[in-house]
Amino acid sequence: MDEELIRRAPKALLHDHLDGGLRPQTVIELADEYGYANLPQYDGTADGLGRWFAEAADSGSLPRYLETFEHTVGVMQHADALFRVAAECAEDLAADGVVYAESRYAPEQHLEAGLSLDEVVEAVDAGFREGERRAAAAGNRIQVGTLLTAMRHAARSSEIAELAVRHRDRGVSGFDIAGAEAGYPPTRHLDAFEYLRRENFHFTIHAGEAFGLPSIWEALQWCGADRLGHGNTIMDDILVDADGKATLGRLAAYVRDKRIPLEMCPTSNLQTGAARSYESHPIGLLRELHFRVTVNTDNRLMSSTSMTREFTELHKAHGYTLEDMQWFTINALKSAFLAFDQRLELINEHVKPAYERLRAEASPPPA
Ligand SMILES: O=c1[nH]cnc2c1ncn2[C@H]1C[C@H](O)[C@@H](CO)O1
Numbered sequence: 001m002d003e004e005l006i007r008r009a010p011k012a013l014l015h016d017h018l019d020g021g022l023r024p025q026t027v028i029e030l031a032d033e034y035g036y037a038n039l040p041q042y043d044g045t046a047d048g049l050g051r052w053f054a055e056a057a058d059s060g061s062l063p064r065y066l067e068t069f070e071h072t073v074g075v076m077q078h079a080d081a082l083f084r085v086a087a088e089c090a091e092d093l094a095a096d097g098v099v100y101a102e103s104r105y106a107p108e109q110h111l112e113a114g115l116s117l118d119e120v121v122e123a124v125d126a127g128f129r130e131g132e133r134r135a136a137a138a139g140n141r142i143q144v145g146t147l148l149t150a151m152r153h154a155a156r157s158s159e160i161a162e163l164a165v166r167h168r169d170r171g172v173s174g175f176d177i178a179g180a181e182a183g184y185p186p187t188r189h190l191d192a193f194e195y196l197r198r199e200n201f202h203f204t205i206h207a208g209e210a211f212g213l214p215s216i217w218e219a220l221q222w223c224g225a226d227r228l229g230h231g232n233t234i235m236d237d238i239l240v241d242a243d244g245k246a247t248l249g250r251l252a253a254y255v256r257d258k259r260i261p262l263e264m265c266p267t268s269n270l271q272t273g274a275a276r277s278y279e280s281h282p283i284g285l286l287r288e289l290h291f292r293v294t295v296n297t298d299n300r301l302m303s304s305t306s307m308t309r310e311f312t313e314l315h316k317a318h319g320y321t322l323e324d325m326q327w328f329t330i331n332a333l334k335s336a337f338l339a340f341d342q343r344l345e346l347i348n349e350h351v352k353p354a355y356e357r358l359r360a361e362a363s364p365p366p367a
């Protein structure tokens, strides 16, 4: 598999932060347009600013990684800016071969210039619909849903959960909590999750990225999360003996048996210190053990990545083939916060035939 083939293969993305995926040039232009004066020292070029984000985020710690969002959130305080960022996000993902994406962001972080929570959500949704149209005009089909995130150190999760439910038929398909994990357990937001369950709504929880098994256990068994953001530390409940035989503890067995989707983000994990290398990333073992693993970007700007790059790195480190890519992609679509019939249609009418064609192209039958 080369990078071009990986780019052309249809991909599905469940974990991508809207405020972590801006084009560097857009950050510069929005800062200028809205008078954001706090951009970091950089060489004045878009490439230079992109490098600044990637280097500053490459800190080995989640809290320091998260500090870089000050500058993206800083330029996303007006409806026009939110619209632009969302439209470009859809275009960029579509150009990278993503056919289905769920993009997340925290509305409570975009109120500094006086927008209301509902206005934030409306601007982002309009941006995504515009981005879908532009992508289609360029020949790239994409469908984008949004997840509303509440910040786990703050106290607005119930309000954000209600906001998400209010917009459920207008582009919002789920809910999430994000931010520093250590010290802010999921049960801090139990009221919000219980409300969402009563509303038959869907949510994922960032868990097992910068904290261990208790975080995953709470997310699943107290809060009732449909999926886990990252979930790396589930490895702490898997024992691999000298012969390579794996024994699952109770929680790991539960995660695998119940087909709990893990939204894994390899490059982001290298930067925050949640993983040491692509080779030793938990995705390798978890894929072998048939956990419901998916591949994601997390923050394309901070991690200087794309779905194509994630799969290219995984191909180099683990030898994944088009077959594996199809498996990851179907895992993601099966786990999407999307109606069952639409998931099936994407899988059967679009993804499988496309991989069939790509395989035939990559190794044509003998004449
Ligand atoms: O990987 C992450 N873990 C926890 N929080 C994160 C991660 N990536 C981004 N965030 C935070 C920073 C953003 O401002 C917020 C909403 O997208 O979510």
Ligand SMILES: [Zn+2]
Residues within 6 Å of the ligand: 015, 017, 178, 206, 229, 298
């Ligand atoms: Zn994340």
